[in-house]
Amino acid sequence: MSKESSLHIYNSLTRTKEIFKPLNPPFVGLYVCGPTVYSDVHLGNVRSFLTFDVVYRYLTYLGHNVRYVRNITDVGHLLDDSDTGDDKIEKRARLEKIEPMEIVQKYTNGFHNTVNQFNLLPPSIEPTATGHIIEQIEMIERIIKNGFAYEVNGSVYFDVKKYSEQHNYGELSGRKLDELLEQTRDNLEGGNEKRFFADFAIWKKASQETIMKWESPWGIGVPGWHLECSVMSTKYLGQEFDIHGGGMDLKFPHHECEIAQSVGADGTNPVKYWMHGNMLTVNGTKMSKSLGNSFLPEELISGDHPLLEKGYSPMTVRFFFLQANYKSTVDFSNDALQGAEKGLIKLMNGIETLSNLIPSEKSTIDINNIISNCNKSMDDDFNTPMTIAHLFDGLKVINSINDGKESIGASDLEKMQAHYNTFVFNILGLVSESSESQTNNVENELMDIIIELRKKSKENKDWSTADLIRDELGKLNISIKDSKDKSTWSYEE
């Protein structure tokens, strides 16, 4: 069913690159931690979702039947585990004086808009935490039954100490419990319901004011944040599934707790391959809401932000992110963005050139190398920067064919065009930003007339008229490029 592939994935759990073998071919389960919808997603969030968008796209390209689950956290994201723990969404609702569900709807819509702008494919299933309260309660019951959780005063905590007697709590993040203890001594002070400092809430008793709350065997309350991912991933992908992704910052405690919960409830380690995307930094520090250095997509596009010299299109940003490895931090800078902007234009121009190439009798160049190089680099843990480098290598060939220095046969040309379409548009998910506006027929025909007129004046060596036309079009952001026998036009920024 799936193509011959030697896809390797860096598994955060084993800290090595492993060959990817689906548990139940041709199906592949991919779960990605989605946003907590209590405020706008910023660019750092986008990078993470983009990483897994490309993973999803490439797995699909390889012929796998991928079920991609990305959740929406709409409840249970407690500010902390203290007894006065507050829910992020409720806090926001109180601030904005509206219903929690209104907050959820507002920022879920915002999230979807953003994600569309960056051309991220929608997941197969986008479950919400509030839609799976029953399953969460059932999971808590299983954990309690197995002796890995205890109830105190209407709340339920995961018993990390008990768990670590039989299992390895910290296997994902590399943390050791006794070391953790030394560092968190301060947190043990005060009246805490937990038996052990590392225990975490899986059910939290609701206070009087809490709006979103549910009945449970332990009274009225809300589920713990880590629980929803454990429940929803295994509900839709099975007790063991292939890939779990998320940002590096979720590795501990969130993902560590997910493992503990699943093992605690069902005795199975749910995830075969853990993937963690790295952070977006600004001037060397992580972009985050709390630090106030985050961009909203609108600010990015308009350039209306103190840290931005100008606006950048979503595709420029997408391309910029793809030019770095997902496992590395990327530093956001204007110089880098401008570099990406020009690089993307070059790539898109090259594809335009490719689509207009005229085939020759036979090829003087080897197409297969370019194609297999792209596959190889994607197979190497989704190495998009390398893939892009190979695409640029191919561009040189395309341009020299266009210049008449090399030639390409009809079947090779077809292959090459298919290859660029597949890799650039389907796998990397880039979109030609000018093409949409160029589908207007009247516009195209008008431009044909103008270009024809200009051609006439050029033939008459009436340079001033030819230049006038070019300059005036330039004012409308239309640029004219002359080659030997014809002129082409396109919109520019």
Add this chain to the structure above:
RNA sequence: GGUUUCGUGGCCGAGUGGCUAGGCUCUGGUUUGCAAAACCAGCUACAGCGGUUCGAAUCCGCUCGAAACCUCCA
């Protein structure tokens, strides 16, 4: 303090024991009525100090520096 990771040229960023990354910028050239685009060539590199090796930017050790996580965060 602990865990994880990293330090590559003007900028961004791959790579990995011996073979050109790539993009952007800059310089020179080709092409062009001019421009743009394209093409060719050039320019600055692997934090520092030791070690292993025939050979290291790539492995090991130390030093210096940076980041994330250890509290909510993609």
